[in-house]
Amino acid sequence: MRIGRLFERLEKMLVVNILAKKSHVSTPFWRDNRMIPIMLQLFFAIFVLLLCGYLINNALIGLERLGIDFGFDFLQRTSSFNISESLITFQPTDTYGRALLVGILNTLKVSIIGVILTTIIGVIVGIARLSNNWLVRKLSGLYIEIIRNTPLLVQLFIWYFAVLLTLPSAQESISVAGFYFNNSGIAMPWFTTNDGTAVWVSLFIIGVVGAVIIWVIQLKRQIKNGKRTFPFLWSLATLIIMLVIAFIVSGSAPVNIDNPVLGNFNFTGGLRISSEFTAILLGLVIYTATYIAEIVRGGIQSVSKGQTEAAKALGIKNSTMMRLIILPQAIRIIIPPVTSQYLNLTKNSSLAIAVGYQELVSVGNTSMNQSGHAIEMIIIMISVYLIVSLITSLVMNSFNRRMQLVER
């Protein structure tokens, strides 16, 4: 078999050579269609490598001249700068490494809270854009057009310098329903746990699980027998009964409410949110929500009109139609662009450096100015963002895969 093929090829070559009587020289390799791409790529690779080598060489010479040795050992040295708000304890005597950890946690904190809030507002505004109420439609459109077309950084500065910092001092705080607003932030009542909290939480979880089970059972019965079984009322009743039991057992409220108290300089107790955090959170949420809103609107509009008409013909009311028919179909189109908006929000949280909220870039910038290890810091910052991007994409992609239409 193989020998046969070999003969075939030899024969072909002979024929070709005979046909091309003039020369039996094969095409030179620089005109060979198979070789050109390979050579091009080789040239490209060599060029990139040489360029990188040249730049790195320059960098090494430069670093030597400055007397800085490249390496990540400096992360173990004392940072000696202060970070005003952090999720874990931090003192100036702690290391650069810990400072960076604080920065990363602060980035994650503002991003996660931001993503949750921005999704809620974005979906509401996106649906409001399609409302049959003229005023609501115009109002949400106005909000989107104004916010989308001004830079986020300008908005951040407005929130921070022109709104939050111009509030009165702590002594003269503006108080609205237990919330205190002043130029160092917001103080609000918050919950503290008491002896009964554990009982409440465990019974609440049991109640929720029970409610779900009863809801499913009742719904199945309703589908089977065709008689109304009121699954929602049943499950609500289950939950309420569990909570009543919890109250009888623990004999107290689930949590105590801790009100902020004005001390000599500032508030103590309650939940206090700094102006910097408020500014970056407000800015990010209000800005990104407009993008989410437009995506949601586009997603809803992409669901074919026949679906709405069919639902209306069946006599399904508007809210149910939205929840059970339109949104499940729209969400397939919505997820991928929303993912990139979540990533944008996370990346934009780096603008917090401009309003003094100490997240990753801000801490990194301070550390690089103090230690002189600029390249290392940049590598760390970039890798953290890349890892966060990667994880978010993975999570959202798997969510997306579950949501996609299963096709044959």
Next chain:
Amino acid sequence: MMHTEITPTKSKVLPPEQKQTIFGWTKKNLFNSWFNIILTFVSLFIIFIVLKGTLTWVVTNADWEVIRANYRLFMVGQFSEEEIWRVWSALLYLTLLFGLSAGIWKGTIRQLSFLLTAIYVIHLALPFLSGHTKIWLLSNIVTLFASYVIGLKLPKGKMIGIGGWLFSIIVILFFLQGFGILPSVQTSMWNGLLLTVILSAVAIVGSFPIGILLALGRTSKLPIIKYFCIAYIEFIRGIPLITVFFSMQILIPLFLPEGFTVANIIRVMIGATLFTAAYMAENVRGGLQSIPKGQFEAAKTIGLSSIQSTFLIILPQALRAVIPAIVGQSISMFKDTSLVAIVGLVDLLGIAQTVKSNPAFLGHHMEVYLFVALVYWVIAYAMSYSSRRLEETLGVGKR
């Protein structure tokens, strides 16, 4: 035109004529269900709160003196008085291009020219601008109308128009920088709106060819080039612009041989261009993927080489399909140039930061930022509006 004969056997029953009264309209659009009644009142409440807050502030506290006194600073920064004619000349060139293009293409660009005229007229009416400025403004308006009329009748107008736009960046940079012919103006003197516009123009124009190359690379079959492009695009898209600016500030001086320095503004331009290129590439790739395979095959059958078919057949169609996306990217780059204020350049927002910390105007942050926001908004909105118009006229997504 109702010419159909209406015979008694075939009578058409027309729907009852609906009278649109204000009351009827309100009932239909605002109060048609209990839920909408609640929504209407909530909206009215929001409008009331916002309007009340704004109006009280405007009447009692707002003092626009800070804008009036620093208007020149906001626009051109520290560009010196003797050299200001160069900025005006650059602007005049742009006005000329707008006028010509409005005459040649009409449509969207004509509306943009109307906007430009409106801006000039508004500035003409501002009482605090000097007579010198007003002469320049007037000549701009005259140029706009003259070039519009010329553009209407110009033979081979499209070629001239495209050529003019291609050269615009070079001409503008020539006026501002001098290229050795005119005395040079230090780049650190380029501030304010001028810097914002230059930065975004350079980033958008520079990133376009790089983006196309990256997109072609990413869709090509050559593995090394393909993976290089993928790595570059995904890397850039994964990191925030501000870290790109920081890296450029630190790495460019480090990577260059000793004694070789690059001005801050150039570093930022490189950073912004490299950053936007990755996003441009993704937009262009979307266009490339929307081209049916038959186009490649048809190009091959008529004997075009792969380079010819890419640049003559595929790219023109692909780019046409993604014009709105590219404009969208340009808007976001324009807004993102404000980030240079963090790395020490004094663009429009940077000027705002300097002005508000001027002791003479302490406590007028809101006025300063609102003015800056308005300037950004007008330009960005004009861009997004024209992009929407383009989308309609091109019929993108409808074929």
